[in-house]
Amino acid sequence: MTREQIEALQLEGLQETVRHCMHSEFYRKRFQEIGLEPGDIQCLDDLRKIPFTTKQDLRDTYPFGIASVPLEQCTRLHSSSGTTGNPTVILHTDKDIDEWANQVARNLWMVGLRPTDVFQNSSGYGMFTGGLGFQNGAEKMGMLTVPAAAGNSLRQIKFIKDFGTTAIHAVPSYLTRLKEVMDKEGVDPRKDTKLRIFAIGAEPHSEEQRKRIEEMFGVKAYNSFGMSEMCGPGVGFECKQQNGLHFWEDYYIVEIVDPETLEPVPDGEIGELVLTSIRREAMPLLRYRTRDLTRVLGRSCPCGRNHVRIDRMKGRSDDMMVLKGVNIFPIQIEKILMQFPELASNYLITLTTDDDNDNMTVEVELEELFTDDYQRLVALTKDIQRALKDEILLTPHVKLVPKGTLPQSEGKAVRVVDKRKVYQ
Ligand code: ADP
Ligand code: ZN
Numbered sequence: 001m002t003r004e005q006i007e008a009l010q011l012e013g014l015q016e017t018v019r020h021c022m023h024s025e026f027y028r029k030r031f032q033e034i035g036l037e038p039g040d041i042q043c044l045d046d047l048r049k050i051p052f053t054t055k056q057d058l059r060d061t062y063p064f065g066i067a068s069v070p071l072e073q074c075t076r077l078h079s080s081s082g083t084t085g086n087p088t089v090i091l092h093t094d095k096d097i098d099e100w101a102n103q104v105a106r107n108l109w110m111v112g113l114r115p116t117d118v119f120q121n122s123s124g125y126g127m128f129t130g131g132l133g134f135q136n137g138a139e140k141m142g143m144l145t146v147p148a149a150a151g152n153s154l155r156q157i158k159f160i161k162d163f164g165t166t167a168i169h170a171v172p173s174y175l176t177r178l179k180e181v182m183d184k185e186g187v188d189p190r191k192d193t194k195l196r197i198f199a200i201g202a203e204p205h206s207e208e209q210r211k212r213i214e215e216m217f218g219v220k221a222y223n224s225f226g227m228s229e230m231c232g233p234g235v236g237f238e239c240k241q242q243n244g245l246h247f248w249e250d251y252y253i254v255e256i257v258d259p260e261t262l263e264p265v266p267d268g269e270i271g272e273l274v275l276t277s278i279r280r281e282a283m284p285l286l287r288y289r290t291r292d293l294t295r296v297l298g299r300s301c302p303c304g305r306n307h308v309r310i311d312r313m314k315g316r317s318d319d320m321m322v323l324k325g326v327n328i329f330p331i332q333i334e335k336i337l338m339q340f341p342e343l344a345s346n347y348l349i350t351l352t353t354d355d356d357n358d359n360m361t362v363e364v365e366l367e368e369l370f371t372d373d374y375q376r377l378v379a380l381t382k383d384i385q386r387a388l389k390d391e392i393l394l395t396p397h398v399k400l401v402p403k404g405t406l407p408q409s410e411g412k413a414v415r416v417v418d419k420r421k422v423y424q
Contacts, residue, residue, distance in 0.1 A: 003299060003306050006249050007044060013278030014253060015041050018050070021284060024068040026061050047253060047276065052262065052287045058088035058229070067091050067283050074282050079127045080228040087127075090228050091282040097136065099279055103234030103248055104137020108167075110239050110246075110303075111197055111222045115142030118163050118194075122170040122178070123202070124150040124411050129232025130202050134169045137234060143167075150174065150410040153181035160193050169199040169224070169233075172209055173413035176345035179216045180404060190218040199224045201233060203412040204313050204331050208338030212345060223312055229288055230277055236310055244297040244309035251279050254308050255287070256296055259317060267296040270314060291317045321351060321416060323358050328392045330415040336387045337364050342380055346406045348414075349396075353421040360396035362388065365403045 001009075019038040021027035031037070036049060057066070064071060075094050079087040092100070113119065119138040125131030125147065138145040148159055150170075156178060159165060170178070175198065182189060189195050195217055200210065201224030213221045225245050226233035235252060236245035247254050255274040258265050265271040273290045293316065297309040315329035322328075330349060337343050344365040352359050364384075370376055381398045389395045407414070 001250075001306060006306060009250050010253055010278060011044055013250070014044065014047060014276065017276070017278045017280070017284045017286070020068050020281070021286065024066055024283075026057065026066045027068070027286065044253070047255075047287065050286050052274065052289050053285050054289050055088060055229075055291070063089040064091065066285070069093060069282050076132075078129050078132075078228050078232065088229070090231075092231075093281040095281050096231065099251070100133060100231040100234055101136035101140040103231070103251060104133055105141040106248070107222075107224065107234060107237035108138060108141050108143070108199070110237065111199075111220070112240065113141065113143060113167055113197060117143045117166045117197075118146065119143040119167045119169070120146040120148050120156070120159055120163070120165040122148050122150060122156055122168055122174065128411065129226065129228050130169070130171075133226065133232035133234060134199070138169075153178050154185070157182060157185060157187055160195065161187070164194050166194045167197040167199070168195065169201075171202050171412055172200040172205040172213060172221075173203065173346070173408070174410070175200065175213050175221075176216070177408050180344075189216075195219050198222065199233075199237075201225055204315050204319070206331055206335040206338055207312065208335055209345065212338060225310075225313070227275075227290060227292075229285055229290075230275055231280070235275070239301060239303040239305060241301060241303050243301065244311055246301070246305055246307045247310050249307045252277055254296075254310065256294065259293075265295075267298075270295045272317065273310070273313075293317060319416070321349075321360075321418070323351065323360055323394060326393050328360075328394075332391050333362060333388065334415075336391050337362070337384070339387070340380070340384060342367055343384075343400075344403045346403075346408065348406050349416045351416070351418045351420050353419075358420055360394065361399060362396045363399045363401055363406060365406055366400050367403065369402055 018041050073093050074091045076092040078090050121134045123130035135147055146159055146163055148156055196219055198219050198221040200221050210221050222238045223245055224233050225236035236247040238245055253276040256265050256271040257274055259272040270293055273292045273294050275288050275290060276286050277284045293314040294311045297311050299308050300306050301309055315331050320327050320329055337347055344367045347364040350361045384398045385395050
């Protein structure tokens with residue numbers, strides 16, 4: 001589709017969605033408050049007449065208050081994983097589930113998967129949308145789909161070998177764990193498996209982390225973005241160019257705004273991602289503030305798709321640490337750590353208050369143990385500290401620990417523990 005074709009579809013979808021939202025108690029009231037009528041949406045720029053929707057709105061109307069259809073028309077509910085607070089509920093009709101599967105199928109096809117592939121979904125099932133979302137999409141694409149779910153690495157490896165798994169979906173932090181177990185079991189993914197494509201997502205990760213995963217397994221790993229509020233995985237996905245996430249603009253209108261002024265920022269500038277779902281039935285959300293920080297990379301691509309390309313997420317505004325007045329995102333630290341071949345992929349940042357001073361300790365696992373070589377350890381620690389200081393302007397404590405000793409979650413990785421004293 002050309003940009004004109006995409007935008008024509010978007011306008012039609014937006015107008016229909018705003019009309020449909022008049023069935024939502026929440027949106028009807030909102031529109032009345034500001035005197036907005038569906039007929040006021042004449043062009044895409046008119047989107048800006050509509051107020052933002054926030055996570056707080058979802059919490060205030062918990063569980064079903066934003067729905068735009070009667071509950072009996074809904075066939076599923078999901079809930080966000082609650083990484084940053086109370087969970088929120090998202091309703092789906094049959095049509096929503098089908099459209100969602102279509103987006104995931106589109107992504108998997110885009111990166112070269114075909115019905116002859118065997119797709120193992122090593123992601124949590126249940127309320128977490130990465131399970132059923134990928135399940136339905138992979139089935140719709142026609143692949144043999146293995147609902148392995150998260151964890152139990154020995155069983156995962158057995159499935160990979162026995163079923164000839166060629167593709168896996170998982171959170172990136174889990175895949176590095178899986179490789180550790182493969183190493184222990186003497187399984188070489190290049191020789192002993194047919195793995196060739198990974199979909200990795202649901203949590204922020206750096207380009208360096210992706211490259212590591214690709215090299216560890218000898219596969220191509222594609223970044224997959226989604227959020228429960230929009231449906232789940234499927235919202236954005238990298239094409240074979242790996243030059244940003246194509247967000248599917250026939251399903252969503254993408255805005256990037258300054259989180260303070262809420263005004264749109266120019267392409268290339270970092271801001272908060274705001275999404276409007278324009279094909280959903282049960283619970284469309286208008287101008288939803290995702291709190292994810294990213295930027296527009298372009299609106300065309302050598303792959304031929306003209307759907308907007310969005311940079312990998314820099315983090316969520318909630319993830320930002322403020323230490324001694326400096327704003328720091330965990331991903332900045334990851335980017336540096338991953339540049340050291342001596343380091344494995346698991347790390348943990350702990351913030352503490354010692355003698356009224358805020359401090360940061362970065363614990364990171366060593367790829368190989370050389371704890372007897374004290375001088376080498378000291379030198380490496382210093383190098384890491386120096387590299388971190390260049391990036392975050394502060395010198396954290398750095399602790400090198402043996403591989404497999406830091407906590408490992410089955411779902412999204414927990415990278416920051418904040419134990420600082422709170423001053424009132
Ligand atoms: P929760 O908000 O409770 O974590 P979700 O499972 O709906 O529940 O998570 C959606 C969020 O996960 C996104 O808003 C984003 O912060 C993060 N996320 C999802 N995919 C990616 C990705 N590929 N890269 C970075 N962050 C991601
Ligand atoms: Zn592309």
